[in-house]
Amino acid sequence: MGNNSIFERRETFIQTSIIWVFGIYLFFIQFTTSYLFIHMLPIPTPALLSLGISFLILVYYFYLVKGKGQTAEYSDRSLKKFVFLFLLAIVLSIFSAIYTLNVIKSVEYVSYVKGSMLTRSIYYATFLIMLYYGYKIFSRMEERRIVNLIKVYPLSIFILVLVGIWQLLYFSIDIPFLDITTRSYIHSVTGTSFFNFRLTSFADEPSYLGPFLIDMLILGYLAFKKKWMYVLLLVIPTMVVLIFSFSVSGYFNLMLLVGFLFLYLIFHPKVPKKYLWAIVILAVVVLVGVILLKPGLFEKFFSPILGRMPNLFNPQSSTRIYMYIMPFYWLFDHSLISAIFGYGPGSYEFLHFTKISPSKVSLATSSNNMYIDLFFENGIAGVCIVIFALLSILFVLLKKGRKNKYYFIALIEFVHLLVTSSYRADFVTPRYWAVLLIVFLLMRLGEGKEKEKQQ
Secondary structure, X not given: OHHHHHHHHHHHHHHHHHHHHHHHHHHXXXXXXXXXXXXXXXXXXXXXXXXXXXXXXXXXHHHHHOOOOOOOOHHHHHHHHHHHHHHHHHHHHXXXXXXXXXXXXXHHHHHHHHHHHHHHHHHHHHHHXXXXXXXXXHOOOOHHHHHHHHHHHHHHOHHHHHHHHHHHHHHHXXXXXXXXXXXXXXXXXXXXXXXXXXXXXXXXXXXXXXXXXXXXXXXXXXXXXXXXXXXXXXXXXXXXXXXXXXXXXXXXXXXXXXXXXXHHXXXXXXXXXXXXXXXXXXXXXXXXXXXXXXXXXXXXXXXXXXXXXXXXXXXOOOHHHHHHHOHHHHOXXXXXXXXXXXXXXXXXXXXXXXXXXXXXXXXXXXXXXXXXXXXXXXXXXXXXXXXXXXXXXXXXXXXXXXXXXXXXXXXXXXXXXXXXXXXXXXXXXXXXXXXXXXXXXXXXXXXXXXXXXXX
């Protein structure tokens, strides 16, 4: 009896320790938007943290969890399906890269295979371990512990918001600010503007803010029992930072998410339709009223956004659009096998070595769009496999999203992740995989709530 008690106390201590360690990892994810944080060590800091947490999770799983009974929940099967399909796309891509190496005889491609392909493969292995075994560990815990762990991530992002508010005061009333270099200046804008700045907080550029701020808005809902406090303490300051970031992608992300939310709720049997329509009509009336009464004011306020529109979708003047379009042509440059299965994990770097943009500079090592990157790296078959894996999760959440708050928040967060992937190729960053893990844990909590109702 005494030995059992000692073992249980030791197991509880180790379990608490792994929760704290992973909570610290979640806390530091927001800092991966900063060049200073990423390069503060000889090895990129996010990579080192991810390798460390994945190793600890693996050790914890095989030491305390493996062999213990665990029910085969639907979320478990969804996770296994996703991991298998994602891994399949990677393996096919690696074999295709080996084949392509013997086809194109390129010094740049050899350099990529010896460098980035190996690094990217290690990253994939690290994140898949964190996702799969992290879920195996945390999904066994009681609801309160899982919720508290999830809440660490959105609440920690409040630091990003506070620094953003501080930066706004710096630009407005010239109070001292952090001695950091970010892309907070206005560029590529035609016409006059009220503002010569964009909020970045401590992130390198405004577009990095959108995914994190909206993560905070969605997942932060779990942290407040009194929803007026959620609005006052979280929604309002977060929206201030998001608005003054003047990020086209951030605005686009939020509008798509709000549109999806409206369409989803309008068919919800328990949601009063008249309130939804009242909110939409009120928003349209206010927006149209401001534009009609003060058209110059509206145009000048949002000129950092509106002034970029003329060149935003022109591939000859927008490097980003050029990098979105051209991989569809470059994929077929060498062989049919390469086109079907891709040029290998991380092979967008090969384009960086061999292609130039309309502005006569080398391409970036990423298109900043996960789907475009995967299209070139994993080929037609690989990107279809990954998209199928993502859609399989989406369909489950669409079906179950009305059942309880956990499923609903998981759905909104997952749709947000799909949207952010269209303008941030962060599928090899801690945020992407941590959010995926959170979504699966929310699905697990949703299943638990439904079981409670049936008892």
